[in-house]
Amino acid sequence: MSVATPPRFAVGGRRPPVAANRPPRGRAVRRALTGWAFAGPATVIVLGLSVFPAVWAFFISRTKWNGVAPATDVGWRNYSRLADDPGALDAARQTLLLTVTFVPGSIVLGILIAVALNRKIRFIAFYRTCIFVPYVASAAATGILAGYVFSPQFGIVNAALRHLGLPAQQFLESPSQALLTLVVIALWGEVGFTTVLYLAALQDIPSELVEAAVVDGAGPWRVFRHVTLPHLRPVTVFATVWQTITALQLFDLIYTTTRGGPLNTTQTVVYYVYELAFQTRRLGYGAALAYLLFVVTLLLTAAVIIYNRRRGSEAF
Template identity: 55%
Template sequence: MTSTATALSRASRHSTPPDRRRLADNITGWTFAGPATLIILGFSLVPMAWALALSFTDSDLMSPGRNVGLENYRALVADPVFHQALRNTALLLLLYLPASLAAGLAVAVLLNRKVRGIGFYRTCFLVPYVASATAAGLLMGYIFDRDFGLFNGLLVKLGLPAQGLLSSPSQAMLVLTVIFFWTRFGFSVVIYLAALQEISKEVVEAAAIDGAGRWATFRHVIVPSVRHMTVFLAVWGMIDVLQFFDLVMTTTKGGPANATVTIVYYVWQLAFTYFTAGYGAAVAYVLFVGTLVLIVAGMLLARRKGATR
């Protein structure tokens, strides 16, 4: 009886037209995915549309404000704090991204070995990434404090002069870059480590048989094999940098003298400190367009380089 029922079920399934089966599958899929999709779109597209409309007004978040057209966007050209925020964000991007990719791959290669306690070492590099950014900011703010910080205390014990660090306009952004690197590059290590474990051992052994040394194997086997992960991490890191906010908030609050103000922190200041939400929305949309352009350009460049190889 069971075999007969199974045969009838298969026969009825095969007798159903392909278009109807496809429609039934689509309906079933959207029944499960539809509610979550609507929620995600509601919490992303609706605020984006509202912020775009807000950028054309002089709203203070308390009142709708009046329509000022493109005045907010024109004001950005002559805004010195906006220009400073752009420079600070660009400096962070140039310092952090190459170092994160290079150090992430180097550490991943070292951790891709079967040695005693390797799981503990891998966890040590991941902990700063999964730790609370607020906690990390407060901790690092204490370590790099000019007067009572551990870092300056160590310098004094070594007979070196104390530094301004987070209180110095010339050093604060560099210190924040170091802190940001410490909290984020563990993600690159994990992603690269997963990619390295997918490389066939036969390929590495074949390179060794052909006489390739460690550097040649790294350059001609490992680096090309993880190229797609490098593109992903470059895009991910770029987004991380352009959204840099939490460490600034918990350490320097944009100071001293706007030396560490970033684009996102400036948007927050405009909206919730100065209550110029319309102008803040304009800055946010400039950031959105700039981020989109950089991501698309990076992906096209990576695709072109991949096609020429």
């Protein structure tokens, strides 16, 4: 006894309707080709200016090369020598100190300034513009200006200290003060970025939540702690990653102010790579240190993202 197979048609014997919005295959291919025709040249340029130099630098990092004579393959010897290089260890230590002071400072200042600029006061647009101007200004110009502001002889800061009856400071010329002074200069130039991020996030918080918390008897501090801060967590994750990368790659301020001095106390990893590659002409060794910095930056970024995703904050 045979069993009848059910028909492939819908109820009533009619075929299911074909999606009316689906374009023909030929038209979809033409659209894709048109899009790639516009985006393709830019994509090739971006890849050529980023991926190709990165791959080439990796091959250079496995050689001994001064940029003129033929390169000599040394394998992983450049990487193994980094662990015994006191200059690299000192640069890593100073980079770590710069990062752990700059990143939290930029986050905290960004939140505080954003909260202040989120109020309805007169000339608020002018204040918001002023806080963002240092970020869009040239970093080289910022470094040159900071050299005059913190000059021990005729700087504005020391003039203010003398007016208050306080002793003048050496700032960028002192081995114990130079790195912290650079942190202050970097914060002045970068805090506008985090402020804009947090200001946008604050304006995105539903006002009903704040009003409900106030009605329930919460004061300003409790509203900020239990309503505002949880909504700022994804922005904090993004800002932490971005500012960490900024701190690890800080070069222009150091080049225009201290040049790694005094006594190499402001020589970060990036500036040490510059000295190795372009001053002592040890291109292979400098490329190896640059790749090690890339790996550390990648691992730190991944650790922050994974940790916050496990806590329920997804900013990427």
